[in-house]
Amino acid sequence: MAKYDYDLFVIGAGSGGVRAARIAALAGAKVMVAEEHRVGGTCVIRGCVPKKLMVYASEFSHSFETARGFGWTVENPRFDWSAFLREKDKEIARLSGVYVRNLENAGAELVHGKARLIDAHTVEVEGHGRATAGKILIATGGRPWMPKELPGVMHAISSNEAFHLTELPKRIVIAGGGYIAVEFACIFNGLGVETHLVHRGANILRGFDDDIRTHVTEEMGRRGVRVILSTQHTAIEKTDTGLMSRFTTGHFCESDVVMFALGREPYTEDLGLAAAGVKLDERGAVVVDEYSRSSVENIWAVGDVTDRINLTPVAIREGHAFADTEFNAKPTSFDHEMVASGVFSQPPVGTVGLSEADARHKYGKVDIYLTRFRPMKTAFAGEDERCLMKLVVEAEGQKVVGCHIVGPDSAEMIQMAAIALKMGVTKQQWDSTCAVHPTLAEELVTMHQKHVPQGLGQAA
């Protein structure tokens, strides 16, 4: 008789949990997955996918403007928020169903309810009792962090609720400077909402290359987002006509909706991890080694709950690597170097590798190649929008260690650039690649002149 009810118990059916469960089940393991909300997790239900659909919806307003420059007459286009939400929810339900079927087809069992550890081998699922497992995977993701002490915080929403607003607001204040805040500011602005983005730092998109941060701020401003830096909320008050945000600078601003996108925290509360002896860091993330194994020998954790790189493809690869290691006899650790990512702002950002500042810190001497230009399409339509492309090259070995783009399709371009950077491409090899014409991307392979920051002379 088997020692445990299951070979693997996965807590959380999001990106990382579903991939791990599927691969383990396909390898012949007896797998149970517990999900307290909807299968698909943050990415499918309240993250990447619905967000990208909202980005698409919001981009049309700018496309209509550009179309005019090409001779089109675009008369009185209107947007129906309710109709969009209905279709969006249908698509999310379809995708969640695909995830459920994938689990079932692989032979994994699924139980709906909140799960918590009783000890290192026992999991209790609310309303379903207890089960034992030889191995346990924590894949519970993260959740929005809210400033609980702020007066009036109960009037504010997080990104979770932004996907289900019953009405499209006329005015919104979004607090935060990370990619989620920036993306939502562009979404609401594109949908015609008066949008204020308020951030306590001196610039948005901390962690990104400084030229990218400044460029995105300028371009967002050009499109109509009011970006207010170096301030934060002191209170939110309900008024007869909306919500009054009060700020540290003494300024105030009334809006219909206040959204906080101030960061996310690993979702480890009430999971019983202490009972099982699983070590957490100071942010509440599960501490793991390169194989995603926790401080307890038979418990692993993948995805946002480990707070390494909080992106869907990373959670998927960590989950896959865990399952290959433990159930396919293929020891695999995911390499967190050179992970590319996109910010679906308007215009969007694609980035991979080191920022200029990080590269200078790591290598000392770096060569910078940078170009700013007006894309043919919008320039023709009389718009002033600018693209930015930047390569960071470590001076000694001439390896390209960073590539950063702001402009149309940059998130698509960066996927390809990431292959080259991951392979250790040198600037000479990069330049030997012939351009595709006429494209924006060709500018990437035609940057031959080193960039000298204003005010600095060229070294002799």
Ligand SMILES: Cc1cc2nc3c(=O)[nH]c(=O)nc-3n(C[C@H](O)[C@H](O)[C@H](O)COP(=O)(O)OP(=O)(O)OC[C@H]3O[C@@H](n4cnc5c(N)ncnc54)[C@H](O)[C@@H]3O)c2cc1C
């Ligand atoms: C607004 C937004 C936009 C984003 N956009 C992007 C993007 O464009 N690109 C990108 O790569 N990433 C994006 N992300 C991040 C991405 O969604 C996450 O990195 C990814 O979903 C993490 O996967 P995960 O498996 O770790 O966790 P999740 O997908 O969060 O899954 C965790 C699951 O565990 C369940 N759960 C939690 N606790 C329990 C419990 N005790 N019992 C049972 N079930 C439990 C949860 O309900 C959830 O379904 C975005 C995130 C947000 C919030």
